[in-house]
Amino acid sequence: MTTDVVRVSVPRASGGHDLRAIKVVLHREMLRFANDRTRIVSSLVQPVLWLFVMGTGLGTLVRGSIPGVDFRTFMYPGMISMTVIMTAMFSAGSIVWDREFGFLREMLVAPVSRGAIVIGKCLGGAVVACLQGVIILALAGLVGVPYSPMLILTLLGEMFLAAFTITAFGVTLAARMRNMQSFFGVMQMAIMPMMFLSGAMFPLANLPSWLHVLTTVNPLTYAVDPMRRAVFGHLAVPPRVDAMLNPGVSWFGHRLSVPLELGLVAAIGAALLGVAVLQFRRTD
Template sequence: MSAEAIAVRVPGRSFGHDLRAVKVVLHREMLRFVSDRTRMLSMLLQPVLWLFVMGTGLGSLVQGAIPGIDYRTFMYPGMISMTVIMTGMFSAASIVWDREFGFLREMLVAPVSRGAIVVGKCLGGAIVAVGQGIVILAMAGLVGVPYSPPLMLTLLFEMFLAAFTITAFGVTLAARMKNMQTFFGLMQMAIMPMIFLSGAMFPLANLPSWLHVLTTVNPLTYAVDPMRQAVFAAVSVPPEVDAMLNPGVQWFGWQVPIPVELGLVAAIGAALLGVAIAQFRRAD
């Protein structure tokens, strides 16, 4: 008796199929984050400590030099940025975890575009980071920032843009990493200098020339500065204090407009997304 061959049909790839894959990966990222309450609290603790402990301490030292404003108001946009940056990078770290436990291989052999997996990962990380940043956003009144709807919407948009870009950066780093220790070591080496050089904790005015160059070539500077300019536009600050704490970013004496800064962040995010997709297409 001869055995009959059984045909196996593999679903063809399509845009709708890839769109569903993006949705599944995004949903998984959100479920993973919501179920990990320890991670949620730890991601919030550091910026809150910086804002209310270090911000209060530094404010007591410089209160005579910056009359009419709480130093924590200055640090507030930087702490929002720190929150979304750290959360986005930790979301990207889950790729290394998935590789160690074999789940990433299952996703890569699925009949979907690997680009869809990367897009879902970046979108999921960005949404999770914005959700975490909303908690810091809710503390605006505690540091003298008004709950103005236009300001809140502006900050939400800028948070998402920064979160997506940094998550794409993290996914690019994680694409070839084999263990968590290597990834976190590299992450700390890359992210911490970028945060300190972004103007998140100190003004960008009157810097030494070498430090000014480092801040202008730092991509995170262009994510922090639009948030700070949005905050300072919503609070009443003496002109001389505004010039000291919120000078903006300059290229050879030219003041970089906010749309250009946001466009630069978006372009970097798109480029990193493309690199991450290329990395995944070559992955085993």
């Protein structure tokens, strides 16, 4: 009796396969976002509360010291950052969910590089976060920010860069975690201090030296500050108030330029992406 042997051939990984893998992972992230309306609404609640409730309350305390500027206008770039960052981290956290339900293993055994999966995940998280951020952009007029096409395009580009970097950071954290509880615990421990120390909710001028150092070494500071400078660049603000609310980030007394700040964010994002790829190559 002869037994026939059926040969199974696995296609070699190639650049075309990797590009298709990136597209599939990106498309999957978009579908998950579109089908999860609860996530869309819940991730907007916190920044909207901060902007309209906390911003209004704090604005009554500082109204006399910042004439002609609504404090909510100052907080607006920070709330964009908060929305984008939280959405990006949730997108990265879905890796843990995929691992629990076995879908991640199916992706890892596919004939594509694991780097392509990570890049697709980071791009997907960045696009989803920007879509969420667009909703906050639509509220600009309510806090005195003009609907300038150039401003909107600038903020979208800066949002995407920040979201990509944060998603890469989240993927790096999620690559070794086995359950969502652990991921969310680490996420809160890492993101909340970074968010509070980014200048999203208070000006960076005239800070105590220890707090100035913490804001300077915080990577999120270099994502929030370009957004604020873009917003204030489209406002008629008295020089004294602009110096108070929009001082920028300084190293040794020298104010950093926006391209340098965005370059730092891009470099950090590229480094985190490399770490995430290495983590995935070691994942079982």
